[in-house]
Amino acid sequence: MVQLDRYSGVPVYLQLEEGIRLRIQRGELTPGQSLPTVRRMADEVGVNPNTVARVYRELQREGLLRLERGLGTFVTESAAERVLAPEEIEPIEKLCREVIALSRRAGMALAELGRLLEALWKEDRDESS
Amino acid sequence: MVQLDRYSGVPVYLQLEEGIRLRIQRGELTPGQSLPTVRRMADEVGVNPNTVARVYRELQREGLLRLERGLGTFVTESAAERVLAPEEIEPIEKLCREVIALSRRAGMALAELGRLLEALWKEDRDESS
Amino acid sequence: MVQLDRYSGVPVYLQLEEGIRLRIQRGELTPGQSLPTVRRMADEVGVNPNTVARVYRELQREGLLRLERGLGTFVTESAAERVLAPEEIEPIEKLCREVIALSRRAGMALAELGRLLEALWKEDRDESS
Amino acid sequence: MVQLDRYSGVPVYLQLEEGIRLRIQRGELTPGQSLPTVRRMADEVGVNPNTVARVYRELQREGLLRLERGLGTFVTESAAERVLAPEEIEPIEKLCREVIALSRRAGMALAELGRLLEALWKEDRDESS
DNA sequence: GTGGTCTAGACCACG
DNA sequence: GTGGTCTAGACCACT
Numbered sequence: 001m002v003q004l005d006r007y008s009g010v011p012v013y014l015q016l017e018e019g020i021r022l023r024i025q026r027g028e029l030t031p032g033q034s035l036p037t038v039r040r041m042a043d044e045v046g047v048n049p050n051t052v053a054r055v056y057r058e059l060q061r062e063g064l065l066r067l068e069r070g071l072g073t074f075v076t077e078s079a080a081e082r083v084l085a086p087e088e089i090e091p092i093e094k095l096c097r098e099v100i101a102l103s104r105r106a107g108m109a110l111a112e113l114g115r116l117l118e119a120l121w122k123e124d125r126d127e128s129s
Numbered sequence: 130m131v132q133l134d135r136y137s138g139v140p141v142y143l144q145l146e147e148g149i150r151l152r153i154q155r156g157e158l159t160p161g162q163s164l165p166t167v168r169r170m171a172d173e174v175g176v177n178p179n180t181v182a183r184v185y186r187e188l189q190r191e192g193l194l195r196l197e198r199g200l201g202t203f204v205t206e207s208a209a210e211r212v213l214a215p216e217e218i219e220p221i222e223k224l225c226r227e228v229i230a231l232s233r234r235a236g237m238a239l240a241e242l243g244r245l246l247e248a249l250w251k252e253d254r255d256e257s258s
Numbered sequence: 259m260v261q262l263d264r265y266s267g268v269p270v271y272l273q274l275e276e277g278i279r280l281r282i283q284r285g286e287l288t289p290g291q292s293l294p295t296v297r298r299m300a301d302e303v304g305v306n307p308n309t310v311a312r313v314y315r316e317l318q319r320e321g322l323l324r325l326e327r328g329l330g331t332f333v334t335e336s337a338a339e340r341v342l343a344p345e346e347i348e349p350i351e352k353l354c355r356e357v358i359a360l361s362r363r364a365g366m367a368l369a370e371l372g373r374l375l376e377a378l379w380k381e382d383r384d385e386s387s
Numbered sequence: 388m389v390q391l392d393r394y395s396g397v398p399v400y401l402q403l404e405e406g407i408r409l410r411i412q413r414g415e416l417t418p419g420q421s422l423p424t425v426r427r428m429a430d431e432v433g434v435n436p437n438t439v440a441r442v443y444r445e446l447q448r449e450g451l452l453r454l455e456r457g458l459g460t461f462v463t464e465s466a467a468e469r470v471l472a473p474e475e476i477e478p479i480e481k482l483c484r485e486v487i488a489l490s491r492r493a494g495m496a497l498a499e500l501g502r503l504l505e506a507l508w509k510e511d512r513d514e515s516s
Numbered sequence: 517g518t519g520g521t522c523t524a525g526a527c528c529a530c531g
Numbered sequence: 532g533t534g535g536t537c538t539a540g541a542c543c544a545c546t
Contacts, residue, residue, distance in 0.1 A: 003251060011536060014138040018244040025241060037518060048538045053519075069519045070306075070546035088235040092242075095228045096249050099221060106217040110250050112154065113221075114243055115147040120225050121239050122132055138535095140529060177457075177531045261509055267401040267520095269544060276502040283499065306546050346493040350500075353486045354507050357479060364475040368508050370412060371479075372501055373405040378483050379497050380390060398521060424533065435523045440534075456534045457531035 001036065001044050008111070012047055016055045024064055024079055026089055031080045035065065035073045130165065130173050137240070141176055145184045153193060153208050155218055160209045164194065164202040259294065259302050266369070270305055274313045282322060282337050284347055289338045293323065293331040388423065388431050395498070399434055403442045411451055411466055413476055418467045422452065422460045 002019030004012050023029045035041065038056060042049040056073050059065040064079045103113045131148030133141055152158045164170065167185060171178040185202055188194040193208045232242045260277030262270055281287045293299065296314060300307040314331055317323040322337045361371045389406030391399050410416045422428065425443060429436040443460050446452040451466045490500045 003248070005247075009140050009143045011138045013536075014240075015244075018240050019248075022241055022244045022248065025237070026245075038520095039518085048540095049519095050539090051537065053521095054536095056519085067519060068546090069544065070517080072518060082236075084235050084237075088231075092228060092231045092235065092237075093245070093249060095224055095231070096246055097253065099224045099228065100246070100250050100253055102217075102221045102224070104253075106213050106221065108154070108213075108221075110247060111147055112151055113250075114246065115144075115151045116155075116222070117225055117229070117243065117246065118134070118239060119132070119148075119151065120222065121229050121242075124226065124229055124233075142529075180530065261506070263505075267398045269396050271544075272396045273502075276498055277506075280499055280502045280506065283495070284503075309545065342493050342495075346489075350486060350489045350493065350495075351503070351507060353482055353489070354504055355511065357482045357486060358504070358508050358511055360475075360479045360482070362511075364471050364479065365469075366412070366471070366479075368505060369401075369405050370409055371508075372504065373402075373409045374413075374480070375483055375487070375501065375504065376392075376497060377390070377406075377409065378480060379487050379500075382484065382487055382491075400521075425535095426533085435525095436534095437524090438522065441521095443534085454534060455531090456529065457532080459533060 001041065004045055004047075012045075013051050013055050013058075016045065016047070016052065017058060020055065020059060021064065021082075024075060025082055025084050027083050027086075029075050030083075031075050031077045033075050035075070037072055130170065133174055133176075141174075142180050142184050142187075145174065145176075145181065146187060149184070149188060150193065150211075153204060154211055154213050156212050156215070158204050159212075160204050160206045162204050164204070166201060259299065262303055262305075270303075271309050271313050271316075274303065274305075274310065275316060278313070278317060279322065279340075282333060283340055283342050285341050285344075287333050288341075289333050289335045291333050293333070295330060388428065391432055391434075399432075400438050400442050400445075403432065403434070403439065404445060407442070407446060408451065408469075411462060412469055412471050414470050414473075416462050417470075418462050418464045420462050422462070424459055 002016055002023070004015050004019075006012065008015075020029070020035075029035070035056070036044060038049050038052045042052045045052075056065055056067055060067050063076060064082065066074045066076045068074070099113070108116075131145055131152070133144050133148075135141070137144075149158070149164075158164070164185070165173060167178050167181045171181045174181075185194055185196060189196050192205060193211065195203045195205045197203065228242070237245075260274055260281070262273050262277075264270070266273075278287070278293075287293070293314070294302060296307050296310045300310045303310075314323055314325060318325050321334060322340065324332045324334045326332065357371070366374075389403055389410070391402050391406075393399065395402075407416070407422075416422070422443070423431060425436050425439045429439045432439075443452055443454055447454050450463060451469065453461045453463045455461070486500070495503075
């Protein structure tokens, strides 16, 4: 469902949250679809049910999920607004794969590439402001 | 010096560490160059001196920094091995900027782009293994 | 019949119970009158029939309702003791409406007004004891 | 600090939340002031520290509190916007005390008065819409 | 069997 | 010592 990295320093609940958000954006989870139950998801990704519940609740507050007591957890209809069109997401993924190939060849670690991306993201933001 | 994000969930000391590592890789900090004192760096980035000291110590253990009592902290000569050649880093940065522009246009957040990169990085690794 | 607030945190069955009690007190449900069947009430307020049945049973235990198999559910005669006289309830409602108007104008939420009322209720009780 | 009712059915974390919100609105907690530490508050009101932490976090998200790791928890400056002026809050409290006196005399319970207030609040809202 | 609340208690990041 | 994350596990509300 979502792959976690227990040693990245990023809290697992944030990784799960981002992972679910991303799967919705990429259209892998579609509006109306049900997510694994809190307990099942907890088993799948190997965390405590409370941690999953916290994530689901946060995503509910954000309007992406709908938690129904006694029924389960579902992607809301309004989440559709967040789904990226294939023509938006595909070029991004293509470029990302190129970046990854180059970074690997240069001996960079994922964390370092992440930091680079972050630094450039903020430069870019600061320039445009 | 290094820009921190207090709300990303990543521990400040990891961000600092990665940030310094990255600046060395990009050649912005060159072998022999001195870093700000622990206190000055602490002021600059707004954290407790203990935190900076911890980071410097860790980077020393890693061989990137050299702490000279009474003099200050310096990038080691051996750190040169980690510096990326301009022809390595430049195309990576160029592609990253393109990715960032596209992601922004598509309404993705930095954290989401980071998760995407991570997912693709791991896909790629799994395929090649 | 009774309006529920799914997001107040108060269990639905307690809201239903209090709601029916209040309608009896206000004289909107009079002794002898029939209530909707369990299923009809469940449909009306959008909960599971089990939940309504539980409420009716509890109010029967309390002596406010009488469940007659095959006939339906009725307000008991003895419930009359709980009905407030118009001269009792009307000034209360009038003041409540004033309080509500003032609170709205001051930007308070219902939950906050409720907490205020509760705090003052307890102050008052503690003083008189 | 905040008085809880363990038997009202309202989750204690909501009671705590509302209680703190109310104390800020009434000006009993002023911007810049520090709240009891998570653990101290937990002791005071007799709940688990996690529960207090959840409340503080929620109020932070709402902009009323500022949680500083290693330092403590504080009322934000922007919370000032939520503080009610004495000329706003005083007439409300005065009327509430009258309502309480009348309700007591009529034999109503706090929960019933609360339900009445809620019913009238929603009537009022529906009329004005 | 689903989500929701709460407890007890461990370990971590930070000042 | 402060807040933050996470676990294990109990009990409750609801379908």
